[in-house]
Amino acid sequence: MTLIEDTRARLGAVGAWLPSAPLQPPPDVERAATRRLADAGYRSVWSGEGPGSREVFAHFGDLLAAVPDVVLGTGIANVWARRGVTAYKGGATLARAHPGRLVLGVGVGHAFQAAKLGEDYRPIDRMRAYLSEMDTAADESPSPVAFTRVLAAVGPRMLELARDHADGAHPFAQPVSHTPYARGILGPDMLLIPQQTVLLGSREDARESVRRRIAQLREYAVTAYLAGWKRLGYTDADIAGPSDEFVDDLVLWGDAPTIAKRVGEVLDAGADHVLLTPSATTFESTVDELLELAPAVVR
Template sequence: MKQIIGKYGIWNGGGLRGEDPARQGERAEAAAELEELGFGAIWLGGSSSAANAAPLLEATSRIAVGTSIQSIWDHEPEAAAASFIDLDAAHSGRFLLGLGVSHAKIADQYRRPYSALVAYLDALDEAGVPAGGRVLAALGPKTIELARTRAAGSIPYLVTAEQTARSRELLGEGPLLAPELKVVLETDPGRARTVARDCLAIYLGLPNYTNNFLRNGFTEDDLRDGGSDRLVDAVFAWGTDEQIRARVDEFVEAGADHVALQIVDGGPRSGIPRQAWRRLASLLG
């Protein structure tokens, strides 16, 4: 899997996973351009599924497409397995089934999430989905252990370089570690942090993320008023091209095999920021 997805990918929360038929051509062209720019993977945000990934795989020939994440509460494991097997047969090794437990405020069925995830993986095993074809959105130690033993690795969201290093220690050298990193292409500190806080606000209302921050050295003060500068600067890359590249490199040096880069520009989640992706490709070399 590491060879397929390379070092850098693009995480997109809405535009590329959309289902509006009128934008199908736009999504296909954008996916093809990301492949041409050299990115190794497209990660589809929200509770995405194989149905969202299929058109992008059909529009490209090499780039991988992963769900980041498919909520275990929204898709029965048998249906998820059937979709995975079909896509893998058509696009060998290029579809990555990223799974996660979502959040209690979002999923009405949210109960005993760790046990539910274990049962879901058991069902995928029975249906013939190989561990090497799935990855887990793992934040805490128990789920990271599952990512090590029951999947190809971990795709953590909204984490720091320091947590990436700790995750690597828990995973060991073999499994994939592909954290998401938000990027604001803005050099002015005030404007960059304002855009970042607008994005961060929704996550500061979700205990899975806030508890993870507290577990990793932040304090309640860091979580107030949209997030402290310390928190914002730890989970966003912003500044000059050189500064952004340096922040990405921090994650790689901390043990990330692949970094999923999310452009944050204050625009709608349905956006497809192709110009920003071109700039990212350029600054990453």
């Protein structure tokens, strides 16, 4: 069995993607939440690395040791936080300590993160050089235990990079319709692990959630997700509305059986593993909603 095949089997159909705030939640709270999600049947739990958050390799070392029967994924380890050689060594260290339980998602972040370091934001060039640095480190010091590497990829060039120089892609904040688009570029063999927002509620609740998200993206001048939506055919008017079609594509909303059906649509469209993130306002409410959904969505 290849590494990708083994990862696909370990991941199963559905995982959880948890937001993180600056140095929050407290480690004991997150350990307990991860344990509860694993017990509820989620096969993986992911979280990322953003402004003020914990350093992802130290963070995941703690979680992997505390919850020994779930796959953990970085969504994402930010390239602006460390050199590629350090990312490789961090992944190799965790993989050797916890074989088969790490998916290393790597992403180029956003322009405001590069600007804080005085760096130009050229995402494709930066990611290609970063992966090359990781690969050189791997050639010089091969890891005794292989680990899976996926890229935060939305647009066609980053998806091609994920296909040619990684094990697949982890698209974030994209509609359901992005999944067949991404699968078409990745081909049948690479991993495709999209994050999808879910909401136990009405379309109007989902519409308000979308409005809040768009306001946050504009506050930080994050353009990649907006560009991804437009690439799929959504207009400025669809996004500004937001239109019913756009809301229904971006958010899996409704009751638990309806959301479970929508998750099935994402899998049928080409996803290997779907990561669910409730549109909630706190870490605790995010976990509670995932636990409420589990009997319907976990496969």
